Structure formats: structure tokens, C-alpha cells
Amino acid sequence: MAELTMVEAINLALAEEMRRDERVVILGEDVGVDGGIFRVTKDLIEEFGEERVIDTPLAESGIMGVSVGMAMRGLRPVPEMQFSGFSYLGFHQIESHLSRMRWRTQGGRQVPVVVRMPYGAGVRALEHHSESREVFYTHMPGIKLVVPSGPRAARTLLVAAIRDPDPVVFFEPKALYRAFREEVSDEEDEPITIGKAMIRRDGTDLTLVAYGAMLPRAMEAAKTLADGGIEAEVIDLLTLSPLDHEAIAASVRRTGRCVVVHEAPLSYGPGAEIAARVMEGAFLKLQAPVMRVTGPDVNVPYFAREQLYLPDAERIADACRATMNY
Amino acid sequence: MPREPLQFESRVERLSILDEDGKADEELVPEIPDDLLVRGYRTMVKARRFDQRRLKLQRSGRIGTFAPVNGQEAAQVGTISALDETDWFVPSYRETAAHFWRGTDPKDILLYDAGYNEGGALAEDSRTLPLAVPVGTQMLHAVGIVHAARLLGEEEIAMTYFGDGATSQGDFHEAMNFASVFDCPVVFVCQNNQYAISVPRSRQTRSETLAQKAIAYGVTGIQVDGNDIFACHVAAREAVDRARNESRPTLIECVTYRLEMHTTADDPSRYRDEEEVAKWRQRDPIERFGKWLMARGLVDDKGIERMEEEITDEIQAAWKATEARIETLKDVGPMFDHVFAELTPELARQRARMQDGHSPGGWKDG
Ligand SMILES: Cc1ncc(C[n+]2csc(CCOP(=O)(O)OP(=O)(O)O)c2C)c(N)n1
Numbered sequence: 001m002a003e004l005t006m007v008e009a010i011n012l013a014l015a016e017e018m019r020r021d022e023r024v025v026i027l028g029e030d031v032g033v034d035g036g037i038f039r040v041t042k043d044l045i046e047e048f049g050e051e052r053v054i055d056t057p058l059a060e061s062g063i064m065g066v067s068v069g070m071a072m073r074g075l076r077p078v079p080e081m082q083f084s085g086f087s088y089l090g091f092h093q094i095e096s097h098l099s100r101m102r103w104r105t106q107g108g109r110q111v112p113v114v115v116r117m118p119y120g121a122g123v124r125a126l127e128h129h130s131e132s133r134e135v136f137y138t139h140m141p142g143i144k145l146v147v148p149s150g151p152r153a154a155r156t157l158l159v160a161a162i163r164d165p166d167p168v169v170f171f172e173p174k175a176l177y178r179a180f181r182e183e184v185s186d187e188e189d190e191p192i193t194i195g196k197a198m199i200r201r202d203g204t205d206l207t208l209v210a211y212g213a214m215l216p217r218a219m220e221a222a223k224t225l226a227d228g229g230i231e232a233e234v235i236d237l238l239t240l241s242p243l244d245h246e247a248i249a250a251s252v253r254r255t256g257r258c259v260v261v262h263e264a265p266l267s268y269g270p271g272a273e274i275a276a277r278v279m280e281g282a283f284l285k286l287q288a289p290v291m292r293v294t295g296p297d298v299n300v301p302y303f304a305r306e307q308l309y310l311p312d313a314e315r316i317a318d319a320c321r322a323t324m325n326y
Numbered sequence: 327m328p329r330e331p332l333q334f335e336s337r338v339e340r341l342s343i344l345d346e347d348g349k350a351d352e353e354l355v356p357e358i359p360d361d362l363l364v365r366g367y368r369t370m371v372k373a374r375r376f377d378q379r380r381l382k383l384q385r386s387g388r389i390g391t392f393a394p395v396n397g398q399e400a401a402q403v404g405t406i407s408a409l410d411e412t413d414w415f416v417p418s419y420r421e422t423a424a425h426f427w428r429g430t431d432p433k434d435i436l437l438y439d440a441g442y443n444e445g446g447a448l449a450e451d452s453r454t455l456p457l458a459v460p461v462g463t464q465m466l467h468a469v470g471i472v473h474a475a476r477l478l479g480e481e482e483i484a485m486t487y488f489g490d491g492a493t494s495q496g497d498f499h500e501a502m503n504f505a506s507v508f509d510c511p512v513v514f515v516c517q518n519n520q521y522a523i524s525v526p527r528s529r530q531t532r533s534e535t536l537a538q539k540a541i542a543y544g545v546t547g548i549q550v551d552g553n554d555i556f557a558c559h560v561a562a563r564e565a566v567d568r569a570r571n572e573s574r575p576t577l578i579e580c581v582t583y584r585l586e587m588h589t590t591a592d593d594p595s596r597y598r599d600e601e602e603v604a605k606w607r608q609r610d611p612i613e614r615f616g617k618w619l620m621a622r623g624l625v626d627d628k629g630i631e632r633m634e635e636e637i638t639d640e641i642q643a644a645w646k647a648t649e650a651r652i653e654t655l656k657d658v659g660p661m662f663d664h665v666f667a668e669l670t671p672e673l674a675r676q677r678a679r680m681q682d683g684h685s686p687g688g689w690k691d692g
């Protein structure tokens with residue numbers, strides 16, 4: 001057992017999978033000699049060589065398109081988009097080919113690519129480095145999207161993603177990269193099943209849904225609420241697509257109330273989808289409308305105001321109290 | 327320090343062998359067995375007749391739109407015939423003639439044209455990829471495929487096709503650049519048919535030729551008369567040899583012309599005049615190759631007549647079979663197949679609801 005940060009846990013998962021399966025290769029900008037600008041791929045080039053940890057030219061569409069080709073020829077590429085904010089140059093390849101190659105060849109070609117990309121605010125970064133645009137990818141049929149909420153989840157989810165026969169977009173909450181350490185087993189952990197949410201805290205009064213960098217804030221809010229006698233059940237989604245709406249609805253059928261937290265903007269965000277699913281799965285048990293605690297419908301402001309933009313424990317707790325008093 | 331012109335190596339040539347009248351520079355005609363020459367000719371004719379039949383089917387509403395090959399048969403058959411079956415063919419959407427050379431079944435093309443995903447089904451061991459609609463994107467797949475093969479310890483080469491318009495795309499640049507940096511054995515075949523829908527070649531780039539774009543990537547480039555099957559074939563053979571022996575990419579610009587509409591939805595009279603088209607009809611790739619074959623005694627009028635009949639029958643049989651197959655494909659279910667390796671519970675639910683005549687989303691018991 002070692003106490004690892006999320007960066008170290010992802011690095012561990014990559015190394016383990018590359019040892020286990022020769023078909024796993026990494027490619028991207030600065031992923032080799034430099035070990036990635038966040039050091040997620042640190043030292044991998046030493047162990048696996050530059051043929052499997054490939055420093056590419058600076059071109060996201062190139063990285064994605066070449067990954068699609070490599071996967072069609074039997075490799076399991078794990079390309080890195082340096083920031084999700086630059087993945088849009090590769091978006092066309094993801095939407096037009098990665099997400100649908102299996103479908104358009106009627107199963108003749110599979111493209112088991114895991115596209116890793118750091119997302120989200122909270123690290124005082126430049127413009128274009130802080131957005132949380134997961135819905136661009138959750139809205140794409142044929143793509144799975146997962147978001148770990150801590151080092152242990154990151155390690156096991158990445159293993160599951162690499163072993164998955166379908167393309168996975170792996171959203172890394174960069175605010176959590178080094179935020180805290182967790183015990184991560186030296187042995188292989190059971191991979192988390194993609195498509196399954198986890199209950200991180202039991203509660204009977206309301207269901208609090210979060211993921212990624214918002215999970216720790218939701219947990220903090222739950223603690224504050226407990227001091228005031230409100231017991232929140234906290235669900236960590238882990239996978240956004242396909243969404244485990246059964247788990248959410250089952251919880252809401254018990255609690256009768258639901259609050260969703262995400263840092264993506266409010267309108268058309270994951271909260272809207274979750275609210276609709278709660279309507280379908282728990283309508284008659286609902287005692288208050290589903291509440292959303294999210295970023296506003298603006299771009300993430302420059303970093304002086306990014307913490308104002310982000311939902312925090314106080315705002316989350318406030319929404320939960322409002323829901324209780326509805 | 328004085329100013330001086332930059333010195334760099336330019337490896338860009340132009341090649342033509344067979345002229346408009348069917349006369350060849352016999353010194354340059356490549357060695358090709360007679361039966362392959364005739365097979366090449368037959369493939370060109372079949373592609374053209376297939377388009378003519380498809381146009382009728384499209385106009386009567388039985389299939390959707392498609393991109394005719396008419397005028398570009400030599401550029402396609404000349405180049406693809408330099409490949410072995412085990413090499414990769416990575417097409418865009420206009421390479422019907424190349425597909426026929428590779429053995430793609432006209433039934434599959436017709437089923438795709440009729441709007442059924444099943445027409446795009448690919449055998450797992452196939453090295454012919456299905457057509458790619460988003461302009462330029464497929465070139466990167468060719469690069470990825472051969473690079474992956476190398477990492478897996480195999481030496482494989484790929485030939486990828488695209489148009490003059492595609493050279494303006496970032497993906498063209500990224501693919502050429504990746505291929506050169508990583509020493510990828512890819513043959514880039516640009517069919518410069520003078521138009522990207524309505525936009526003329528002169529609006530894509532001020533570069534005097536497309537072939538010279540190779541220079542910037544440190545790649546060998548060649549421009550050929552794209553209506554001259556021999557020039558296309560010689561350039562492709564050299565490129566294939568370079569790919570196999572030196573693991574280096576090549577850019578081939580086939581200067582050709584699209585004699586028909588861009589797709590069946592297009593009206594070319596809006597952007598080009600008949601005179602220009604007539605000029606290019608004089609340079610028809612099938613006619614000039616036919617003349618050369620006749621002069622050589624490899625085909626005669628009777629033989630061509632028989633060939634035409636066979637082709638007509640073959641296309642007719644393919645359409646009949648397609649029509650019959652379509653009758654079995656009316657269910658809503660197949661759109662859910664192959665989205666993922668396994669059907670997710672959510673997709674299963676949506677499919678069941680639609681099969682029951684409902685919308686995919688809906689109420690569920692709580
Ligand atoms: C990325 C993308 N943009 C636009 C289109 C619409 N479109 C289809 S074909 C075409 C012109 C392509 O011209 P060219 O590359 O010269 O090939 P050609 O059709 O002449 O064979 C356009 C604009 C598309 N399919 N993909």
C-alpha cells in the first residue's frame with residue numbers, strides 16, 4: 001500500500017496496463033521525455049521506450065486520427081489531449097470516427113481508444129485551461145465518459161477504461177491531481193465497472209449527486225449538513241455516460257429529494273439529464289423539485305474569480321437546506 | 327552575411343506516358359501482363375456503367391445521393407493496381423473504381439447507397455476501409471494503421487485517397503507531417519479533379535502544383551497526368567516501392583477532371599461552362615486506354631461489346647439482390663447494433679420502446 005496522489009495513481013495504472021498488455025501505447029504532446037506537463041506519464045518512456053510512449057507533433061487532430069488508425073490495426077492507444085480545452089481540434093476525429101467506427105463497420109472494426117484529458121477549474125490557469133465541457137462528449141453516442149473523484153478511483157477506472165472494448169473519454173479533474181493522497185494498493189485492485197455509480201456516504205434525508213472535483217465539496221457539504229441534523233446520501237457518478245440513473249433514482253425513492261452538483265454551466269448540463277431521469281424513476285416519491293448547484297452560464301472567468309464561479313460546500317449546503325424546506 | 331537563396335532538395339517531377347490519342351511513349355510503358363491490362367480496362371468501364379445505373383436509381387428515388395467517379399477512372403485504377411491485397415486501401419468517398427479493383431461487392435455499395443448501415447459492414451480481416459465522408463480525415467487513419475503495424479512487428483503499407491479540396495484541410499497537413507516524422511509507408515494519392523464541389527482548384531491554394539506541397543514535409547512528390555493510366559501506375563509503383571523498401575511516404579498528384587456532378591445533389595452548370603467540360607472529354611481516360619489496347623490487339627469491338635453486356639448483367643443482378651435484401655431490413659432495431667461492443671441496458675430499453683412503437687425515452691415505474 002502506498003499513499004498516492006491522483007497523478008501518481010494514473011501513472012501507476014498506465015504503467016501496469018502497459019506491462020500487462022503490449023498493445024497499450026501512449027501518444028501526445030510532451031508525454032515522452034517530459035513525462036507530460038502534469039507529469040502523469042512521468043518515467044514511462046524510460047520503461048517502455050519511445051515506440052510506446054510517443055512524443056507527437058503538436059496537432060490534436062493528428063493525435064486523434066492516428067489513434068483511430070492504430071486502434072483499427074489492433075493497438076490500444078491512450079492519447080493525451082494536453083487540456084480538454086484543446087481537444088476541440090481533435091473533436092472532429094472523435095465525433096466522426098472514434099465514436100462510430102464500430103457502428104459504421106457493423107462491428108468489423110473496433111477502436112478501443114482511451115482519450116485522457118485534464119478538465120476543470122481551480123488551478124489558477126490561463127484562459128481555455130479551466131472549462132468543464134463533459135457534455136460535448138456525453139452527448140455523443142458510442143463514447144463512454146468517466147470522471148474519477150480521487151486517486152483510488154482514478155487508478156481503477158483507468159484500468160477499466162483501457163480494458164474496455166469501446167472508446168472512452170477519461171476526464172481528469174486537474175484540481176484534484178495533487179489535492180490529496182489516498183491509499184492505493186500495490187496489488188491489482190478490482191477495476192470499477194464503467195457505468196456504475198457509488199454511494200460515498202449513506203443518508204436518508206436527501207440525495208446529493210456529484211462527480212470529479214465536485215465530489216470532495218459535496219462530501220464537505222454533507223458533513224456540514226449532518227451537524228445541522230440533515231443526513232445526505234452522496235452519490236459519486238464516476239461514469240457520466242452511460243449514466244447509472246437507476247442508482248440515482250433508487251436513492252431518491254428512499255430520500256424523496258435530490259440535489260445535483262457540477263462545475264459545468266447550468267443550462268443543458270448533466271444536471272438537466274439527471275433531473276429528467278429522477279422524474280422518470282422517482283416522480284411519485286419526490287417531495288421537492290430537483291435542485292442544481294452548478295457553474296453559471298458563462299465561461300470560467302480568469303482565475304481571480306474562478307473560485308467564485310465554482311460551486312463550493314457552502315452553496316451546496318445552502319441548496320440542500322432549501323430543498324429540505326421546500 | 328549576404329542574402330542568398332535557400333538551398334533545399336526538391337524531389338518533385340511530372341510524368342505522362344499515354345496521350346489523349348492513345349499513343350504512348352512506349353519506353354515508359356510499365357511491364358504489365360496482358361490479362362491485368364484488360365482487367366484494368368474492365369474495372370474502369372464497370373465503374374462508369376455502375377454510376378450511370380446508380381444515377382437512374384437515384385433519380386427514381388431508390389437510392390440516395392452518391393459521388394460519381396466519371397473521368398477519374400485512370401487515377402484510381404492506375405494507382406490502386408500497384409497495391410497487393412495485403413496492403414491497406416484507405417479511401418474517401420469517390421473511389422468506386424478503386425473499390426471494384428479491390429473486390430468490393432457492388433451489392434454492398436448499393437445497400438449503403440440505399441441508406442442501410444449494413445452496406446458498410448466490414449470483414450474483420452479486411453484491409454479495405456469503408457468510405458469516409460468527412461473530407462481529409464481518413465489520411466490520418468492510414469498513418470495510424472501502418473504505424474501500429476510496425477509497432478506490432480509487421481511491415482504494412484497503405485494507400486490513401488483524397489481530393490484537391492482536402493489539401494486545404496489541417497488533417498492533410500497533419501497526416502503528411504506525421505507520416506514523414508515517423509517514417510510511415512503511406513502513399514498519399516490526391517485526385518486533383520479541379521473542383522471541391524463548386525470551388526475551383528485556384529481557390530484552394532496559390533501553390534502552383536499540389537505535388538510540390540510534399541517538399542515542405544521532406545516527402546517525395548510527383549504530379550502525373552491523372553487520365554493516363556500508365557503514368558498513374560508508374561508513379562504508384564515507385565511510391566509503393568519507396569514505402570516497402572525505405573518506409574517513406576510519397577505524395578502523388580493525379581491531375582484529372584470530374585466530368586459529372588460532384589454528387590447527385592449538385593448542378594455543375596452553376597460554376598463551370600460546357601466548353602471546359604468538352605475540353606476534358608477529349609482527354610477521357612477510358613477512351614485513350616481503349617485505343618491503346620485495341621492497337622495492341624488486346625481488345626476488339628466484339629470483345630468490348632461482350633464486356634459491356636457482362637457488366638450490365640452484373641450490375642443488374644447486384645441491384646436485384648440488393649432490393650431483395652432491403653425487404654428483410656425494415657426493423658427499427660439494427661440502428662442500435664454495434665454502438666458498443668455490448669448493448670447497454672439503456673440502449674436495450676430505448677430499442678424495446680421503439681420496437682413497441684413508442685419514443686425511446688419515457689415514463690418508467692418508480
Ligand atoms: C470536413 C468536411 N467539410 C465539408 C464537407 C462537405 N463536402 C463534401 S465533399 C466536399 C468537396 C471536397 O472536394 P475535394 O477534396 O476536391 O474532393 P472531390 O469531391 O472533388 O473528390 C465538401 C466541401 C465534408 N464532407 N467534410
Ligand SMILES: [Mg+2]
Nearest residue numbers: 489490521522
Ligand atoms: Mg476535387
